[in-house]
Structure formats: C-alpha cells, structure tokens
Amino acid sequence: MAETLSIRLGKRDALASLILSVLAFVSFGPSLFAGFISDDGQQYTYIYNYLHSQPLMLLQNFTSCWMQEPLWGLHYRPMMLLPLVFDVLVWNQNTVGWHITCLSIHSACTVLTFLLARKLLQKLAYFDGISIPFLAGALFAAHPLHAESVAWICGRVDSFCTFFYLTSFLSFLYSLDASGRPARLSRIVSLCSCAAALLSKEVGVTIPVVLAWYAFCSSLSAIPWTKAFLSALKATRVYWLLLAVYILVRSLALGTFVGGYHGFGSVALDAIWLTGLLHWRLLQGVFVPISLPQLTELDSAFRTLIALYVAIALASVARFAVVRDWIVWRPILFLSGWLLLAFALVARVWYAAGGLPGGRHFYLVSVPFSIIAALLVIPTSTKSSAEKQLQKFSIGIVAVFSILLAALSFKSSELWIEANRYEAATEKGIAALSATNKDARRMVFLNPAATFEHLPLYPTFVNLQGCLMPPLFPPDVHKKIATLRAHIFNLDLLNKSALVANMEQPNTIVFGFDGDTREIRTLPSDCFVSDPSSPSHISVDGKLQPLTKAPNVTVYAMSPSRSMKKGLIDCVEITASCVKSDDMSGIDPSMLLSWAKDFGDRKSGVLNAYKTPDGARAVWRIDDTDALAGSLACFMEADGKAHKYRFHLSEISSWILFGSLSDLQLTVSPPSTEITSVKFLNLENEIPKLSASPDRWTRQQNGTVAPKSNDALVLNFDATKIAGASHVMAEISKPFEYYEYFNASYRQDALSPNSLKKYSLEGLKGEMELWRDDFKVPGEYDVRVAAFNKDGKLIGYVSDPVTISIK
Known part of the structure; x- marks a missing residue:
C-alpha cells in the first residue's frame, strides 16, 4: 500500500511540475521577443569575441571581477559564464533562443520552489497534501516582479543563482532523510550547488545561515534551544567552511572584502538598509506590481487586485478562526526568518534601483514569500466539512490571484519588447551616423537616452559601447563613440566644460537621441563660439508676453530683448515675488520654464530636488520615456519679498540639443506673482575654470581623462574672473562617487561634505598638482575647484568637474 501511494504521489508531483512549468512559460511568453537590452549586447560581444580569439581568457573571471570591468561595480560571478557560453555557441545572435534559456531557468526554479514547499511542509508541519505547495509554486511562477529576471538576459543572474540555491537546500533536506550512499550523494550535490550559487551571485552567502536556521527550527521542540543551536551549527559545518573559502577567494580576486556596486556605502543608503524593508516603493512592487506607465491601461486589473486582497484577508482571518492547525507555526517561523534575511540583504540595492526595474532583487526573496502566503491563506487541516469548504474557497481565491498575476506578468513582459525596440533605434541611429560621417574620429553622445518607461537601458557608457561592437555592428562604431559622463543614468546633465573641450578636437561630432521621435540630432x-562683437560676459534683459491666463496659472512667452546665441546662455534669472492666496490651498507657488513645443504631450517626472542659495527648492524635470528634460521648475517663496530664481539651462543636454529660444515659455502659479526682472546670463564670471591639458592628459571615450605619464598629475585652474576672489580651494571625490549625483546638478554653491580630500591652491590661476598618494585605490575621481573671498565664503559656483581615471 505504501509503495502504491508513493508511485501515485510521484505522478501527482510530475503533473504539478509540468503545469507549473507551462504557467511560468506562458506568464512571461512575450519576453521571447525582447531581444538584447542594456548589458545583454555587451555581454554577448564579450563572450563571442573571446570564444573566437582567446577562449581561455574567459577564465579570468575566476581571478578578477566580472568581465574585468570594475567601473560599474566589483562583482565575483564566474558561474555566469555557463549560460552565456551556452547561448553564444548554440543560439549565437538568435535572441529568441537566449530567452528560451531564461524561461527554462525560471521554470526550473518554479518546480524547485514547489518541491521545496512540499518537502518543508512534510517535515515541519507533517502535511502531505499538494495544494499548498502547488499554489506556492504558482505564485512564484507568475509574480510580475520576475519580469526583469526573465525578460532581461543579464537579469537571469538572480534566477541562475536561485536555481543552485534551491537545489542545494532541497538536496540538504533529502540527505537528512537518507542514510548511507544516498545521503552522501545528496550532501555532495548540495555542497556543489552551494558553491555554484556562491559563484553566481553574492546572495548565495545566506545558504549556510538558512540551512542552520532550518536545522534549528526543526529540532526546537525536541531539545532545548541551546542544544538546538549547537546541533544546527554541527549539521551545517561544512557549508560554513565552504563559505569561508569563498570569501577568501573572492577577496583575493577583487582585491577587497566588500565589493559590490560603487557608491552604495553612503549613510543615506545604510539607513535605507534598515528602514527600506517597509518602504512604500518596495511594498508597492511586491503587492501591487503594476508599472506606472501601465497603470491607466490596467486600471481594471488594479481594482480586481485590490478586491482579491480583501478576499484573501478575509480568508486568512477565517482560516485561523475556524481551523486550529497550529502545527504550521514551525514552517512559518522558519520561512519568516528566511524571508527577512533575504529581503534585508537586497533591500538597499533594490531601493536604489527603483521599484519595478529592480524587481530581479526580489527573485530569491519570493520563494519563502510565496510559501508563507499560501500557508497563511489555505488551511492544512480538513477534518470537518466547514474546514473542507474553507480550504476550497481559499484555494479558489489563490488560484484566481495567480492567474491575475500571470496576466500582469504577460503585460509587463511587453514593456521589455518595446524597450528593445527603443534601444535598437538608438544603436542603429548611431551606426547610421557613423556610416555617413566616415571622416569623424570622435562621436560624442550628449544625452543618455538611459531609460525607457522606468526600465534601465544603459547604466554606464561601457554598456552602450559594448553593444556597438562587432559582430553586432561594424568595428569602427565603438571606436568612435564617446560621451561626457561615464555613468549615463537618467540624469539629463551636461558638463559644459567637458563638451567644449571635446568640440575643440578635430573631426568631432556631437549628437543626441530624441526618444520621442527616435531620431539622432547633431x-x-x-x-559655443563667442561673437567677437559681443562682450565676453553676456547679461541680456528678457521680455515676457502673456499667452494664457487661468485661475491658477499664467503662461508667458519669453525671449531675450536682443539677438544672442543660445550656446552662450548659461541660465535664465527671474526676480519675482508672490503671496499664497486662500484659493491656492494645497498648491505650492512655482515657476516652470519649458522649451519643448510639445511639452504638454511629454510625460515629465520629478528627478531630484535641492535647496537653492535663496532658499527656494529647485526641481529638475525629466521625460520618463527617454530621460530628456522638457522643462525646469522651482518652488517660490510665498513671503511677498522679491527673490531671484535661476534656471541653469547650459547644464541640460536636452536644451543644448533640442531647445530653441523662440520656444521658451514660463508658467507661473499663482497668476498674481509679480515678475520684476528677467535676465539671460553667461556665468563665466561666477564659475572658475578647471581643465586638463591635452599635452599631459588623454581624453578617453567614457568622458574621463587619463594621465599620459606617471610623473606628474597636473590640472590647470583659473578663477581670475571671479570678482572678490582671494583664494581657491580644490577637492577630490571618493572613487566612483560623482558630485552631480549628490545634487543632480553641476551648479553647486558649496563644496561636498563627502569629498576624499580638500586643500588650498596658491593664487587665482595656475597649475594644480595632484599627488599619487591621494589615489590609493584605482578608480575614477572627480576633481573641481571653487573661489572664496577673504571671509572664507564661496563665491559663485563650484567649477565643472574633471573626472580623472587612475589605473
């Protein structure tokens, strides 16, 4: 009888696994046509070129950081070579095949989640049913946050690690039940899978902790907790030894104990590590996984989701009120500890990534999350008819919920297809520009085009450059392409000094990509060439002409009072005063300077906020679809006094590329705001100069400069045009911590509190010598200067930074 039951259960498990695999495939089916996105093209060209020239060089990933590119971060993930090499050899440029691999890995993780839930409930709750493990697997298979791990080829680092993670855990459980040769074989498989998980992604370090926590929880009721703790450590001692070996090897390969993404050691992010577990953005991604661009389209799905949550909450309350199956406390205790550990480890980087685009960090977390969710809703006991009816009702709700999640995942996968089309238009446009300008030696990509509907495309310039390499594109494209900022996140900022220095080089083309029209603009x-007949410092009065007036706003057309070059305008300064009226309750007084003809059709979102010198809050606005700014805005002080507000146009690449003086408009709220002055300013008498001489420095493609020799690191500074300046201070950033990310602006009126070093320079003009001892760690460093008066107060603004690369 027992043998027959075993066979029957085996068939049920196989059928359940097959159904869950199909659900996983269908939920993210559109991702088959998502192509290469972001890092995908770079990783393809990296693997392809080494395989066809020096295949053994790929083994460098076991002795150094991933792909030998430390710019974006120090990651030790050599196991990721396996799926990449497989896809290159089997599928080559057939991206559908690559995505079949991604879907297969996700399906395997889904089946492992089901089998793990089955085994855990058998051992911790003595429940041998299949409904709870099956629905836990369904929740895992269909969760929309997994779109990044499935639709984005590089995102499968999480699913690949999770596959080995779950295999290690499941094999460990089987080894506890077996004896002799089967037990030893299961333990070997578990240890090998643990090593593979560690070499796939850093989250694998939690495996020994989770296994020890399981051993502790499983024996807690049988022996005292102190003995349970020691017993758990003994049962997992080999895993702890394996972890120690991994940490040693990883530290030697990376040259550091920590590694990871650059800039993630800030105090602000340390606080997020603790508080981010309950941050609304992360919770929204977990429980309402609908991206903002699709919220209007999926309004009915959103309402259905909320209704199902109400039903689930009622079912969960009834489940513990009617069914007293308190045997589930041990699996819930274990799974809750695992969930908190996994979530705490990724909460900080997930928060920094931003909601749904960082959903791949939730992949492993969703395993205990899905099992707990099923346990809290579906009763394990069906002794009475009431319990049976409640179980059927709960199963029905969770099943409908899983189907809805699958539909949302299907729609979420479609976003990645459109992102691929957007990226393809960018890359083909660059290739076409290169083909039509064969004499060009340098093509400077001015604006990032880094995001599409909240999905990251090119986080760094290296990603873009790697995608433009052979065999995907002709060999000359990646050699010509250059940029001003190594990290091309969705900050539409322009380092004007670096741009001018690039344009002074012969055969240089400067261009940008308009994501709305999908066209290249040069x-x-x-x-930026000055008119000899005009004074070097331009201060031109502006004219305002009312266009429309509504109860809450007034819109003005704006233009300079005389003809002037757009490239010589650094900012628009507006002097205004306002008082907040009673009918403006809930609305902050503000001004919005826009320059796009179709500004009303653009979806503008707030990028960042900071305090201006006069206390007003300035807000940069960007277009969510292509990271192009269509406007700048600031909130006004409503005290009836006159304040000056500055809109720094020359540091916005979208203005330089696409803006026109004839399209400038100023929107003011409240309409009673009194504007007393409008000026178009050039700020060369407020911004000191800092430059790298071509004789001593090589301007690299990623926007940095590298020294031509190790003898002297010398930059040139000039603050002679800053009225009232008595001395100059210089500062150097920490490696890879770029100053514009602290304020989302280059026009800063104070030195940074996060600098690596500050020191005073002699005179107002001369050479600034940098010392090798200041750069103990290889990396990229921002260097900038500022002028101070005799009272020690900074005058004007800090200079545009020069980013130097130290190897």
Whole structure:
C-alpha cells in the first residue's frame, strides 16, 4: 500500500511540475521577443569575441571581477559564464533562443520552489497534501516582479543563482532523510550547488545561515534551544567552511572584502538598509506590481487586485478562526526568518534601483514569500466539512490571484519588447551616423537616452559601447563613440566644460537621441563660439508676453530683448515675488520654464530636488520615456519679498540639443506673482575654470581623462574672473562617487561634505598638482575647484568637474 501511494504521489508531483512549468512559460511568453537590452549586447560581444580569439581568457573571471570591468561595480560571478557560453555557441545572435534559456531557468526554479514547499511542509508541519505547495509554486511562477529576471538576459543572474540555491537546500533536506550512499550523494550535490550559487551571485552567502536556521527550527521542540543551536551549527559545518573559502577567494580576486556596486556605502543608503524593508516603493512592487506607465491601461486589473486582497484577508482571518492547525507555526517561523534575511540583504540595492526595474532583487526573496502566503491563506487541516469548504474557497481565491498575476506578468513582459525596440533605434541611429560621417574620429553622445518607461537601458557608457561592437555592428562604431559622463543614468546633465573641450578636437561630432521621435540630432560645431562683437560676459534683459491666463496659472512667452546665441546662455534669472492666496490651498507657488513645443504631450517626472542659495527648492524635470528634460521648475517663496530664481539651462543636454529660444515659455502659479526682472546670463564670471591639458592628459571615450605619464598629475585652474576672489580651494571625490549625483546638478554653491580630500591652491590661476598618494585605490575621481573671498565664503559656483581615471 505504501509503495502504491508513493508511485501515485510521484505522478501527482510530475503533473504539478509540468503545469507549473507551462504557467511560468506562458506568464512571461512575450519576453521571447525582447531581444538584447542594456548589458545583454555587451555581454554577448564579450563572450563571442573571446570564444573566437582567446577562449581561455574567459577564465579570468575566476581571478578578477566580472568581465574585468570594475567601473560599474566589483562583482565575483564566474558561474555566469555557463549560460552565456551556452547561448553564444548554440543560439549565437538568435535572441529568441537566449530567452528560451531564461524561461527554462525560471521554470526550473518554479518546480524547485514547489518541491521545496512540499518537502518543508512534510517535515515541519507533517502535511502531505499538494495544494499548498502547488499554489506556492504558482505564485512564484507568475509574480510580475520576475519580469526583469526573465525578460532581461543579464537579469537571469538572480534566477541562475536561485536555481543552485534551491537545489542545494532541497538536496540538504533529502540527505537528512537518507542514510548511507544516498545521503552522501545528496550532501555532495548540495555542497556543489552551494558553491555554484556562491559563484553566481553574492546572495548565495545566506545558504549556510538558512540551512542552520532550518536545522534549528526543526529540532526546537525536541531539545532545548541551546542544544538546538549547537546541533544546527554541527549539521551545517561544512557549508560554513565552504563559505569561508569563498570569501577568501573572492577577496583575493577583487582585491577587497566588500565589493559590490560603487557608491552604495553612503549613510543615506545604510539607513535605507534598515528602514527600506517597509518602504512604500518596495511594498508597492511586491503587492501591487503594476508599472506606472501601465497603470491607466490596467486600471481594471488594479481594482480586481485590490478586491482579491480583501478576499484573501478575509480568508486568512477565517482560516485561523475556524481551523486550529497550529502545527504550521514551525514552517512559518522558519520561512519568516528566511524571508527577512533575504529581503534585508537586497533591500538597499533594490531601493536604489527603483521599484519595478529592480524587481530581479526580489527573485530569491519570493520563494519563502510565496510559501508563507499560501500557508497563511489555505488551511492544512480538513477534518470537518466547514474546514473542507474553507480550504476550497481559499484555494479558489489563490488560484484566481495567480492567474491575475500571470496576466500582469504577460503585460509587463511587453514593456521589455518595446524597450528593445527603443534601444535598437538608438544603436542603429548611431551606426547610421557613423556610416555617413566616415571622416569623424570622435562621436560624442550628449544625452543618455538611459531609460525607457522606468526600465534601465544603459547604466554606464561601457554598456552602450559594448553593444556597438562587432559582430553586432561594424568595428569602427565603438571606436568612435564617446560621451561626457561615464555613468549615463537618467540624469539629463551636461558638463559644459567637458563638451567644449571635446568640440575643440578635430573631426568631432556631437549628437543626441530624441526618444520621442527616435531620431539622432547633431549639434552645430560653432554652438559655443563667442561673437567677437559681443562682450565676453553676456547679461541680456528678457521680455515676457502673456499667452494664457487661468485661475491658477499664467503662461508667458519669453525671449531675450536682443539677438544672442543660445550656446552662450548659461541660465535664465527671474526676480519675482508672490503671496499664497486662500484659493491656492494645497498648491505650492512655482515657476516652470519649458522649451519643448510639445511639452504638454511629454510625460515629465520629478528627478531630484535641492535647496537653492535663496532658499527656494529647485526641481529638475525629466521625460520618463527617454530621460530628456522638457522643462525646469522651482518652488517660490510665498513671503511677498522679491527673490531671484535661476534656471541653469547650459547644464541640460536636452536644451543644448533640442531647445530653441523662440520656444521658451514660463508658467507661473499663482497668476498674481509679480515678475520684476528677467535676465539671460553667461556665468563665466561666477564659475572658475578647471581643465586638463591635452599635452599631459588623454581624453578617453567614457568622458574621463587619463594621465599620459606617471610623473606628474597636473590640472590647470583659473578663477581670475571671479570678482572678490582671494583664494581657491580644490577637492577630490571618493572613487566612483560623482558630485552631480549628490545634487543632480553641476551648479553647486558649496563644496561636498563627502569629498576624499580638500586643500588650498596658491593664487587665482595656475597649475594644480595632484599627488599619487591621494589615489590609493584605482578608480575614477572627480576633481573641481571653487573661489572664496577673504571671509572664507564661496563665491559663485563650484567649477565643472574633471573626472580623472587612475589605473
């Protein structure tokens, strides 16, 4: 009888696994046509070129950081070579095949989640049913947050690690039940899978902790907790030894104990590590996984989701009120500890990634999350008819919920297809520009085009450059392409000094990508050339002409009072005063300077906020679809006094590329705001100069400069045009911590509190010598200067930074 039951259960498990695999495939089916996105093209060209030239060089990933590119972060993930090499050899440029691999890994993780839930409930709750493990697997298979791990080829680092993670855990459980040769074989499989998980992603370090926590929880009621603790450590001692070996090897390979993403050691992010577990953005991603661009389209799905949550909450309350199956406390205790550990480890980087785009960090977390969710809703006991009816009702609700999640995952996968089309238009446009300008030695990509509907495309310039390499594109494209900022996140910022230095080089083309029209736009070569007949410092009064007036706003057309070059305008300064009226309750007084003809059709979102010198809050606005700014805005002080508000146009690449003086409009709220002055300013008498001489420095493609020799690191500074300046201070950033990310602006009126070093320079003009001892760690460093008066107060603004690369 027992043998027959075993066979029957085996068939049920196989059928359940097959159904869950199909659900996993169908939920993310559109991702088959998502192509290469972001890092995918770079990783393809990396693997392809080494396989066809020096295949053994790929083994460098076991002795150094991933792909030998420390710019974006120090990661030790050599096991990721396996799926990449497989896809290159089997599928080559057939991206559908690559996504079949991704879906297969996700399906395997789904089946492992089901089998793990089955085994855990058998051992911790003595429940031998299949409904709870099956629905836990369904929740895992269909969760929309997994779209990044399935639709994005590089995102499968999480699913690949999770596959080995769950295999290690499941094999460990089987080894506890077996004896002799089967037990030893299961333990070997578990240890090998643990090592593979560690070499796939850093989250694998939690395996020994989770296994020890399981051993502790499983024996807690039988022996005292102190003995249970020691017994758990003894049962997992080999895993702890394996972890110690991994940490040693990883530290030697990376040259550091910590590693990870650069800039994630800030105090702000340390606080997020603790408080981010309950941050609304992360909770929204977990419980309402609908991206903002699709919220209107999926409004009915959103309402259905909320209704199902109400039903689930009622079923959960009834489940513990009617069914007293308190045997589930041990699996819930274990799974809760696992969930908190996994979530705490990724909460900080997930928060920094931003909601749904960082959903891959939730992949492993969703395993205990899905099992707990099923346990809290579906009763394990069906002794009475009431319990049976409640179980059927709960199963029905969770089943409908899983189907809805699958539908949302299907829609979420479609976003990645459109992101691929957007990225393809960018890359093909760059290739076409290169083909039509064969004499160009340098093509400077001005604006990032880094995001599409909240999905990251090119986090760094290296990603873009790697995608433009052979065999995907002709060999000359990646050699010509350059940028001003190594990290091309969705900050539409422009380092004007670096741009001018690039444009002074012969055969240079400056261009940008308009994500709305999907077209390349080039910048005239004389954009920043001064008119000899005009004074070097331009201060031109502006004119305002009312266009429309509504109860809450007034819109003005704006233009300079005389003809002037757009490239010579650094900012628009507006002097205004306002008082908040009673009918403006809930609305902050504000001004919005826009320059896009179709600004009303653009979806503008707030990028960042900071305090201006006069206390007003300035807000940069960007277009969510292509990271192009269509406007700048600031909130006004409603005290009836006159304040000056500055809109720094020359540091916005979208203005330089696409803006026109004839399209400038100013929107003011409240309409009673009194504007007393409008000026178009050039700020060369407020911003000191800092430059790298071509004789001593090589301007690299990623926007940095590298020293031509190790003898002297010398930059040139000039603050002679800053009125009232008595001395100059210089500061150097910490490696890879770029100053614009602290304020989302280059126009900063104070030195940074996060600098690596500050020191005073002699005179107002001369050479600034940098010392090798200041750069003990290889990396990229921002260097900038500021002018101070005799009272020690900073005058004007800090200079545009020069980013130097130290190997």
